[in-house]
Amino acid sequence: MNYTPASIEAKWQKTWSATKAYEPSDDFSKPKKYVLSMFPYPSGRIHMGHVRNYTIGDTFARYYRQQGFNVLHPIGWDSFGMPAENAAIKHGVHPKKWTYENIATMRGELAGLGLSFSEEREFATSNPEYTAFEQGFIIDMFNKGLLYRKQGFLNWCPHDLTVLANEQVVDGGCWRCGTPIVQKEMYQYYLKISDYSEELLESLKTLEGKWPKQVLTMQENWIGKSYGLEFPFKLDSESESKLGAVYQSFDVFTTRPDTIYGVSYAALAPEHEIVRHMLSFGLLDDATADAIKAMQRVSARDRATSPKEGVSLGINVLHPLTGAKVPVWVANFVLTDYGSGAVMAVPAHDDRDYEFATKYNLPIKAVIFPTEGELPSGCAYTEIGTLRESGEFSGLDNVTAKASIMDYFEANKLGKKAINFRLKDWGISRQRYWGAPIPLIHCDSCGIVPEDKAKLPVALPEDVVINGEGNPLEHHPTWKHCMCPKCGKPATRETDTMDTFIQSSWYFLRYTVKNDFKEAFDKEALNYWMNVDHYIGGIEHAILHLLYARFFTKMLRDLGYVNSDEPFEHLLTQGMVLKDGAKMSKSKGNTVDPGALVEKYGADTARLFILFAAPPTQELEWNDSAVEGAFRFLKRFADRSQYVNVTDSLPNIDHSSLSKEEKAARKKVYEALKRAQEVYGERHTFNTMIAGVMEAMNALNEQNNTDVWTEGYWILTSIMEPIIPHLCWELSTNLFNGKNFGVQTVREEVFEVEALSLGVSINGKNRATIEVGVNESQEAIIEIAKASVEKWIEGKEIVKSIVIPGKLVNLVIKG
C-alpha cells in the first residue's frame, strides 16, 4: 500500500465525525472510563505541548474503547482571561470576538490530529450558560459563608487606576506604563479554602501511588501545616497606657517554644493592628512613622527579597515565663497574613531573627547548646541540643522541652497548642472585564445581596470601552445599576469579575452531561462518570489548578451537588517539549508549528514521534530527523501490509511446523502485545511499546509466511490504533473488515522454546553464552557452563554455582 497520509487522515476524520464514533453512550450499565487532558486556553494557535497533552489522552481513550469501556473523552476551552483583554487594548478587537475566533482556529487544528473527542460536549467557559451555573454555585457559597468580603492589600497602579496581578508587576513597576506600583488596601472577595486545609491535606493520602509523588509533596508544602504554641504577649503597664488602654496584649505563634528563654524582642508586621493604631493616633515620631509607611508600600513579593529592616515602637511586652521586659519592633520580614502577624524573636536560634538583631544591636541569648562540641559563632544555632538558662526546663533536650513547655503554658493558661496553615483564603476578585461577574449586589439598606438565581447569568455587557484604564464594568454607563433583589430599591452591581481559576475548577464536572442539558449537572450521569480516571496535564498546574479543583469538588460536595471527595483518580504530568535544550517559546524562536508538521507528514507521524521520543512524564527533546524516522516507519508499516491476507478472523497457525524465523516473528508479535497490555494498563511508557512493535516488524520481515504476516498485522494494527489511528483504521478496514479492533489474547504457545540461551558469568562478570535444552537439569547446566568458561576457571576453586532459570549461570570462584 502506498502511504498517503493526507487523504487517509482526512477520510477517517470525516468518517469518525459523521458516524459520531466518539460520543459516549448513555447506557450507564456499561463499565466506564473518563479520560481528560487539561483543557486549553484559546491563545490563537496550538503548540507542541498541546499535541503531546492531547495525544497522550487520546491514546488512553482509544485503548479503553477497544477494551470495551464506555469512554468519555471531552474537550473545551478555558476562555476567560487577560490575554483577550490585552488583545483588545493592543489591537482594538473585542475580547469575545478574539476569543471565539481563536477557538474556531484551534478546534480545526486539534481535529487535524485525529483526536477522538466528544463533539457534543464541547463548550467554552465564557459561554453564558456556563457563567449562569457558576454564578449559581457562587451564590450558594456566599449564602453558606464560604465566600466573604474583606479588605486586603493589592498591587495598584496609580497611573492606570487598576489592580495588577503579581505577574504583572515587573521590577516593582506596572508592566504597561512602568509607574511604581503601590500596595493599596481594597475590598476583595475571598473563598474560604482555609476551612478545607485539613481535608485537602489529609485526603492527599488517598492519592498516593496514583498521583506523582512530586505533586503530592508540592501540595503538602503549599498547604503547609505546622504545629506550635500560641500565646499572648502582655504589654507592660506603661506601654498599655501609651496605647490608650485599647490593647492589653497581642498573640504570637511559634514552632519553637523550646527557645522561649532566648526571646530578646518581639516583632510585628507593618500592617499589624497595634502598628496601625499607633500610626493613626500619632503615637510615633515622624521618622518612625515614615519608615513604617515606606515598609507598607513594598509588595509582599519585594519584601521577600529586600534586606531585613525595622524600627522600634518604643513599647514593651512582658516575657510570659520570666516577666522580663521585651522591646517591641516592627519588622519588614514579619508577614501580616500568617499566624497573628506577630512573632517572638529568638536571634540565637533563628536565622532571620539573628540577622535582624545583628543589624540593630539587639541582645542574642543562646539557650540551646549542641550535645557535643561548641556553639557555632557568627550565626544562629538551629539544630537539636540541650536547654540551658531556661528555668526549670534547663538540662532537657530541646525536643522534650518543646512538649514540656507547651504543656506548662496550657496548664497555667498562658497559651495554647496551635496549628497554623500556610494556605490562605483564595482572593477571587479581579477588576477586569473578560471574566465571570461576581453575582452580588450592593444595597444601601440590605448590604450585600446575591442576585436572584432565576435571573442568572449576570452577563457581561458587550458595548464596553477597553483601554487598560480602570475596570470597564465600573466605567460602563448603565450596567452596574440595578434594583435590590431583596427590597427593590436602586442598588449597584458588584463590578469585580472572578479569577479564571474558578472556571477550571469545575469544568470536568460539566462534561458529564451534554451541552443542551438545562441544569448544571445530572446526578445520575455525574455519579456514573466521576471520577476522572486519567487526568493528563503539565506539571505547571501541580499546585494552583489541581488544588483549586480539589477544593471546589469538596465544596460542591458539601453543597449537595457532587458525591466525590477527590475528582481525579490518576494524574499523569507530562514533561515539557524542548528544542535545542530549551522550552519551545516564541521569544526564543525555537518553536515547531504543529500545523506545518501535520501538513508535511500527517497527524499519525506527529503522534508516533511524540510518544516514541521519550516517556510521557519526561522532557521531550525535539528532533527533526527522528520525526522523519517515525514517518519512514509508517511508510514501511503501510507498504508491508501487502504480505497480509484479507480475512475476517485470526488465521490458525500450527506453531510446531514453523521455521525458526517464523517462530521468532510470532514470538516478537506476542511480546509486543504483552508489552502493550502492560504499558496501556499501568506503565504508560508508550515509547517502549512502540519499540516492541518495531521489533516485531523487523522480525516479521525476516520470514515470508503469509499466515504469520496476517496474524502479526491483526495484532499490531490493533495495539497501534490508539497511537496511529488513521493508518490503523485504513489497514484494519481494508484487511480485516475492521474485525481486529478489540481485546487481543496472548497465545502462550509461541513462548515455548526447545533451547534457552543463558549467560555464563564468573563472580558476576559475563564471560560466555551457552545454549541448553529447556528440560536440562541444574547439574547439567552447570557442567555446560563450566565447559564454556574453562580458561577462566582453570586452577581455580568453584565455591558456589547459581543458576537463574532462563537467564544465567553465575560461578563464584576463589584463588
Next chain:
RNA sequence: GCCAGUGUGGUGAAAUGGUAGACACGCCGGAUUCAAAAUCCGGUGGCGAAAGUCGUGGCGGUUCGAGUCCGCCCACUGGUACCA
C-alpha cells in the same frame, strides 16, 4: 536555603536486582540509479591488531550478582521562597 526530579554511547533512550546500551536518530560501508532522492542490506560504546580490557556522575556499602537497593558527596533542571 528548603523540596522534588534527572545524571547510561555522537543523540533520544531501553534494561520491573540477573547477559548494559533493546528500539530509533545520526554516522560509516554496500546494493539499486546515468546521477540524486526514496528504498533495501550490513556495521556502529571507548581503548586494543587480537586475546582482551574499561565502561551507567563520584566515593563507600548490602548481595553470588547493582544502572537498579542503602549511605555520603558532586553537577544540572524544575518548584518554592523570610510561613516564625
